Amino acid sequence: MRVVNQLAKVDTEKCNGCQTCAKICPVLAIKIVEKKAVVDSEMCRGCANCEQRCPQYAMKMVKREVPFTIYVDPTTVDATQLKALCAKARLNPEQIICYCTTTRAEEVAAAILKGAKSPEEISLQTGIRTGCKVECIQPVLRLLEAAGIEPERPDGYQWYGRTPTIWDIPEEVKKKYSSKGFYFEEDIKLLNQVAEAKTKGKEEK
Template structure:
């Protein structure tokens, strides 16, 4: 869960309507209207400061909210097996932290997807994921969105993400054969990652006892 304490404020006199802020916002909270950046609904802003950090005219600043609020999805409201199934298809354990800035786990992303989110931007808005550094967690998010049966259609005008990268489950056999003698253990890595994805917290607790 993310506690949102900041919001973006635009100085209309300094704004030149370049749309860079619009392109880098992970939740599409800011847009350019009549050649000026604006937040139609500042409650959509998740306080990541992407827009302020990249504005070439320093026309945007982050200010304290008068009405801070929490963003998150209650995992307990969803069938745990359905959550686990989405995570399994993404080759992730439900307990894995996918966004270290916010602390979002795979199970919460799955819950957001089960509640109706279909895009990375919607998942970010609902969970707060990718509203910290906005960089490191995009790949597992894309895997989760795709695992829930959604097609990935990047916005051609946005900078939010560039497509999925190759994982241990996508490496061609020819590549594995070529590098197998150089200290790479692709199949072993894949088996280990699959084992991690299958671990259940309750089972681990029983083994510790």
């Protein structure tokens, strides 16, 4: 969930069309038209990445006249499918996977079950990746992969490929390093417990 209360504005006098803003926008809301950046105001999620990285200082965040909230309600999709998707991605549905927006795995899973097929579409619907953009891309890619979706990476710096997890480590590597202070099986067991845990005090639905 994210409350969108800012909008990126372009100073066309300063903008030289370098494309930096377009290449880092997490929702692809910026395009270069006739060597000037153009922001789609409906798509912009107010993350300020463009403002922070523009080498010409041509981007500025301004207050929206009418703020709005973006959120995908997990209860609007089939609960069994949602839990199965999260389990396949080895994530707890209630696990916060984006601390900037406090977005949980179940919300991203719901967005995918509703038809989102890329990190950009998921960000538009949930607000995930519109903060620091550092950690949350990996669980997003894991959930997309679990759904059988292989998104095409944009021509920019929005994200790169999925990094391996502990579950991806080959058995021969585990065997080689298990005697050198690496506790692969113990770590996997612990992480599986986290993924399968139920929130304390929450009724089973």
